[in-house]
Amino acid sequence: MFSASWIASPQLPSEGFTPNWSREGFWRQSVRQAVRLSAGGARVRVRLSHAYGTSPVRIAGASVGRTAAGAAVRPGSLVPLAFGGAGDATLPARGELVSDDVPLTVAAGESVTVTLYFDTTTGPATFHAQAFTSSHRGDGDLTADTGGAGFDAATESWYFLSAVEADSGRADAVALFGDSVTDGFGSTPGADRRWSDALAERTGRPVLNAGIGGNLLLNDSAWYGEKGIHRLRRDVLDQPGVDTLVVLLGLNDIGFSETDEQPTYKPAPVLEAEELIAGHRELIRQGRVAGLRVIGATLPPFGGSDHWGEHAAKVSHELNEWIRRSGEYDAVVDLNRALADPEDPDRLLPAYDFGDHLHPNDAGYEVMAEAVSALL
Structure with a gap:
């Protein structure tokens, strides 16, 4: 049984407390976001929200792995995410999208990193303003990159990502x-x-x-x-x-x-x-x-x-x-x-x-x- 292990409440794009990318959105860029789980399991899936979107957003690629320092992901842990068996998907305006579950053994208290690639213009992004941790942005498709060197900008907000769920049975x-x-x-x-x-x-x-x-x-x-x-x-x-x-x-x-x-x-x-x-x-x-x-x-x-x-x-x-x-x-x-x-x-x-x-x-x-x- 899958249950929520981490969540963030979606918000309307806004100027926010600190500089963020919610109003400008993304284009031909990857966004890498690390979150700390509170329940473990052998498989995970992610939930994306565009609760405040006025047009659909194309997810051209996505991945998940164990968090390393900065924007890096632990080698050997990176797993591509799929949506209904496909590597790309459409996140509907005012809707949400749940990935297929993938094998990734995680423990409570461990952090995972989710990377999303947008190859077309997203428009303003549904986000969570105050993450109190860094999210990273880089040009091009960096979903398979483990080193993190391509991510050259950071903010303290989360974008589109609203939950990570694990098969914890809890x-x-x-x-x-x-x-x-x-x-x-x-x-x-x-x-x-x-x-x-x-x-x-x-x-x-x-x-x-x-x-x-x-x-x-x-x-x-x-x-x-x-x-x-x-x-x-x-x-x-x-x-x-x-x-x-x-x-x-x-x-x-x-x-x-x-x-x-x-x-x-x-x-x-x-x-x-x-x-x-x-x-x-x-x-x-x-x-x-x-x-x-x-x-x-x-x-x-x-x-x-x-x-x-x-x-x-x-x-x-x-x-x-x-x-x-x-x-x-x-x-x-x-x-x-x-x-x-x-x-x-x-x-x-x-x-x-x-x-x-x-x-x-x-x-x-x-x-x-x-x-x-x-x-x-």
């Missing part, structure tokens, strides 16, 4: 659903120190990261993805092998209205706790209908950040108390208390603060993983 994956805290902002780039990575290491279970930096529970955003209550099905419920959902969402709905300095913090309506509670109830409902155990996470402290203000403080306290005390979630992980500074509980403990008073650092993400692992 049906106990944990999906983390959230915003930039789940996505891994503040963790060390290239080191796989997100809280999803830490949780997989602690529990030995597949852990899928369905975070999008800046994501909102109740509103769509041009930069930060579709609203949580709409994207949950595509990004989590339709993934094979998931049995537990952890929800950590609402911080941006509360905080975007506290500042006018970021033009991308739009829409930013001033919301009350009751509106966010209704959104959480909708996520719980969807998860339960899909047969998942649904765990609620309290929002981490964010006092002193650009998301903080008098109204944000009030609403975050009310939402967290509802998550803790309502009994509507199957279980609750209190990340707010786990990460708080005892001297000022509205702020992150300095040892866990990335530096913006909003995002944890590597140590903070370890604490988050430890807290939720006790519930699994």
Whole structure:
């Protein structure tokens, strides 16, 4: 049985947080992307998404292998990918494409590298903005290249690649659903120190990261993805092998209205706790209908950040108390208390603060993983 071993939530092409290639797309180029698996197996397959495409994309070639340094692939591990038995395929606009499975023995915690070759113009590319690891681009068909020297450009985003699945036989994956805290902002780039990575290491279970930096529970955003209550099905419920959902969402709905300095913090309506509670109830409902155990996470402290203000403080306290005390979630992980500074509980403990008073650092993400692992 194939189950998801790694995922990334698709996003609309946009300028993004850091320079990326989503708007320009690709032409006569290969894109090489490394991802860390959370479940192993003897065979793998990849899933490609063009959820935000307006025209089909031709995949002229593709391969997968074990990751080596930089853009290199371990010699002897590179395997061509096929689609319905053919070496090329069409990725439909607003659709997805799943490769045939191929023999490649991989272990949980191991990274694999997927290479895609585009011989015609793709147009703007569906992507995931914040990968916190490097993807590489080079001219021509480099799908069979193991050395990586032909890849002469890099960004920290993933393109078209939305999942790698393995024949792990596992049906106990944990999906983390959230915003930039789940996505891994503040963790060390290239080191796989997100809280999803830490949780997989602690529990030995597949852990899928369905975070999008800046994501909102109740509103769509041009930069930060579709609203949580709409994207949950595509990004989590339709993934094979998931049995537990952890929800950590609402911080941006509360905080975007506290500042006018970021033009991308739009829409930013001033919301009350009751509106966010209704959104959480909708996520719980969807998860339960899909047969998942649904765990609620309290929002981490964010006092002193650009998301903080008098109204944000009030609403975050009310939402967290509802998550803790309502009994509507199957279980609750209190990340707010786990990460708080005892001297000022509205702020992150300095040892866990990335530096913006909003995002944890590597140590903070370890604490988050430890807290939720006790519930699994």
